[in-house]
Amino acid sequence: MTTPKNDKNTRTTGRPTLNEVARSAGVSPITASRALRGIPSVAEELAQRVRDAARELGYVANPAARALASARSQTVAVVVPSLGNQLFVETLEAIHAVMRPKGLEVLIGNSHYSRDEEEDLIRNYLAYQPRGLLLTGFERTESARRMLDSSGIPCVYMMDLDSGAGLHCVGFSQLRAGAAAAEHLIARGRQRMAFVGAQLDQRTLLRGEGFRRALQQAGLYDPALELLTPRSSSVGLGCELFNQLLASHPQIDAIFFGNDDLAHGALLEAMRRGVKVPEQVAVLGFNDLPASSFMVPRLSSIRTPREAIGRRAAELLLALMAGQSIAEPVQDIGFELMVREST
Amino acid sequence: MTTPKNDKNTRTTGRPTLNEVARSAGVSPITASRALRGIPSVAEELAQRVRDAARELGYVANPAARALASARSQTVAVVVPSLGNQLFVETLEAIHAVMRPKGLEVLIGNSHYSRDEEEDLIRNYLAYQPRGLLLTGFERTESARRMLDSSGIPCVYMMDLDSGAGLHCVGFSQLRAGAAAAEHLIARGRQRMAFVGAQLDQRTLLRGEGFRRALQQAGLYDPALELLTPRSSSVGLGCELFNQLLASHPQIDAIFFGNDDLAHGALLEAMRRGVKVPEQVAVLGFNDLPASSFMVPRLSSIRTPREAIGRRAAELLLALMAGQSIAEPVQDIGFELMVREST
DNA sequence: GGCCTGTGGGACAGCGCTATCCTATGAGTC
DNA sequence: GACTCATAGGATAGCGCTGTCCCACAGGCC
Structure with a gap:
């Protein structure tokens, strides 16, 4: 009477709704909903009509409404x-x-x-x-x-x-993978094996732990040969840690890196400095990233089945x-x- | 205390709703909504009460309901x-x-x-x-x-x-970047410059186009020295394409790679085969990925400001x-x- | 024929929020 | 004191969809 209640619907999205699809297909909205969701209680002929109408209108269900109505996304x-x-x-x-x-x-x-x-x-x-x-x-x-x-x-x-x-x-x-790394290096006759880990997430720590235990069992564990840093893993960090390790412990003959990135950096740095891999130092990576098999020398690594x-x-x-x-x-x-x- | 209430109504999510927050704060739902959205027309004292109630209940707004009601996410x-x-x-x-x-x-x-x-x-x-x-x-x-x-x-x-x-x-x-690559190699006195691109997305093609035009302008363009493949870019592919290019065109003296991945592969393969970089072949990458500056030799690249x-x-x-x-x-x-x- | 069962389809009532009105209150004006 | 006017807060009505009932009807059984 005084105030017209016919406001322009600015709250709508402007996209076609299930109601419109239903109207266009000549069925009720619920039937349209069921048809589009593939619920079998809709006769195939009707379902096809609904799907056609939906395609015609370019209808895509509103996931927010769907999630709200069904309490699941x-x-x-x-x-x-x-x-x-x-x-x-x-x-x-x-x-x-x-x-x-x-x-x-x-x-x-x-x-x-x-x-x-x-x-x-x-x-x-x-x-x-x-x-x-x-x-x-x-x-x-x-x-x-x-x-x-x-x-x-x-x-x-x-x-x-x-x-x-x-x-x-x-x-x-992760524990067993770390142990496998140690066993491989031991089998290669290495004596002074280092572990280098970055990021220090639980998985890296577990790999280090597995490595350590296997070395202890073989009587080859030296706590001085663990280099851990919370910095995030990268090729550049691998270069840096390799240098650091070789400077402080020139006698090491193998390094197990917690991630291939680090190992890549180490290989590149070894190349640059003329350190012979694996003759002087063996390098073992972890994850076996795609580039690892193309490094010089080709990087041994533990392939994780991601x-x-x-x-x-x-x-x-x-x-x-x-x-x-x-x-x-x-x-x-x-x-x-x-x-x-x-x- | 927050005790999850067990509705028999399976359609609810079981999580606290705005209504419950409002009731607990002793206001209407709409006031609670406004308070939590930081709408200034709510008195600060009330708003604080609502925020406290929300925290108490562990309330997190339901984004589906919010999106549905406001037609925006x-x-x-x-x-x-x-x-x-x-x-x-x-x-x-x-x-x-x-x-x-x-x-x-x-x-x-x-x-x-x-x-x-x-x-x-x-x-x-x-x-x-x-x-x-x-x-x-x-x-x-x-x-x-x-x-x-x-x-x-x-x-x-x-x-x-x-x-x-x-x-x-x-x-x-991308055009100008490709041209800049060519200009750099020309300035280095290179004569037979190749372009290697993978993936063949539009940006790679544009870089190649810029490179080509600059070479044409310098009278150094040779269409035989373009190696393009739709395969996706990787270090391994870089190795392969480097070999392929050198086998078919041993006389080239510079290669511009559309992506650093490829250039890394090329550098590694050059190292493996004893091809001197940059003496025999200069290698220029694109994107300047983090590892590039640690390659051997350190890779020149066009750094993109991602x-x-x-x-x-x-x-x-x-x-x-x-x-x-x-x-x-x-x-x-x-x-x-x-x-x-x-x- | 009366009774059941199963089946396709519709009506209805919300899901949890917010946009849009609308009212109550109190301060300011003459 | 009567009138404005601004303002805080509430009432209402959906947003677009689906869960839950419910009904009409065909077919089978005794």
Whole structure:
């Protein structure tokens, strides 16, 4: 009477809605919803009509409305500690390859190897009601752990197994991989073996621990030959640490690097300084990044199965999301020692 | 105490809602909403009470409900062609660094250098009603272009400028960068210069084009010395192409690689085969990845300002999202020739 | 025929928030 | 004191979709 209530709908998105698709197909919105979601209780002829109408209008479902109405999204969140490390990029690729065909969106979070950043990411992602979560390792804040527990959202842990009791995890034993590195160098007759680790995330520390124990067992452990730094791993840092190590301990005859980046730097620096690899010093890397087999000399490394980890973790998560019972909650994918010229 | 209440209604998320925060603070839901969004029309004393209640309950706003009600999300989508290239990872970092403090979520899409995949990603992301979009380059399908146009969502294009008329873009001229590469090698007295490009995305092609034109101008262009392949750039491919080029054209005295990965492979292969760089062949890379300055010999390269591109593109997008008028829609960040030992 | 069952499809009522009104209050004006 | 006017806060009504009931109807059985 006094105030016209017919306001222009500025709140709408302007994109076609399910209602319009339904009207255009001559069915009710619910039937349209069911048809587009592939729910079988819709007669094929009707479903086809709805799909045609949707294509015609360029309809794409509004994920916010969908998430709100159903209290679940079509999203899976992944948190990795770094995108600079090719390792995690390849893992993400494999996850994508499994999730995308299922119509699941993959949210990528980068924690920069920081527990606090990871906690923020998890808090943030949980608000999106993801169908599942893929996390790296077991190292996180207590409150992140609590949020995960109380959320009830399925979660798979990637990369490590060593302290994953009671959790669903896909990876390999970092401890055993470190030990394998030591055993290889010992088998090559090396006597004074160093470990160089950067970043100091839990996995690097575990590799160092495995390496150390194997050396101790062989009576070859020298604590002075461990070089650890919290700085982040890079080729340049590898150069620097190699020099530092050789300057302080010229007698060493093998180095195990916690990451291939570092080993690449060491090989380049050795080349530059005329240090003979492997004659004077053997160099062993970790992860076996794509470039490693092309280094001079070709780098021996422990190949980590990141493609398989990503894929299997994604598949495990899908099974959890579907409520299936899991026969093997802990999946050990193993690792492979790639022996090349540098050892 | 925060006791998760067990609704029988399965449609709820189980997490605390704005209503509960409001009740606990003794205000209406709308006041709570305003208080938490920092809308100034709420008395400070009330706002504080609401914030306290929210913290107490561990309340995190439901982004789906928020997006639905306001027809806008708190999200910005970025599409890059690859995560395997460090270049884009660094760009993403810079974007994050600008967006996160503003409370904006960054969705990362990887198009794998495929127009069709990019179109899918864009269609998908547009459904999320992002506040803005950051895309790489200008090469895309017609229907992707149409979707972007009709969405009305602000968009900034990164990396290239050469065909960005009328668009908001941040980057540098790939053409001029290619020309700069040629000029540098010419200034070094080289006579038979090759160009090696992989992936064959538009930017690589433009760099090649700039290189070619500059050689033509100097009367030094030989079409036989262009080696192009659609395979994706890697160190291994660099080795292979280097060998191939030297086998077919042993007389060349300089190679410009469209990406540092390839140049790294070439340097390693040269080392392995005893080809002297730069005496016999000068090698020039592109992007100046972190490892380049540690190669043997240290790789000369054209440094691309990806950190600045990411940051400036993000800032430009923020300005567009805020409806500000843009003084400079095309921002040329330039590039820098890093002359090192390999040339 | 009466009764059941199964099946396709629709009506309805929200999911958790926010845009848009609208009211109550109190200060300021003449 | 009667009138404005600004302002804090509330009431209401959706945003676009889906979970849950419910109904109409065909076919089978006794």
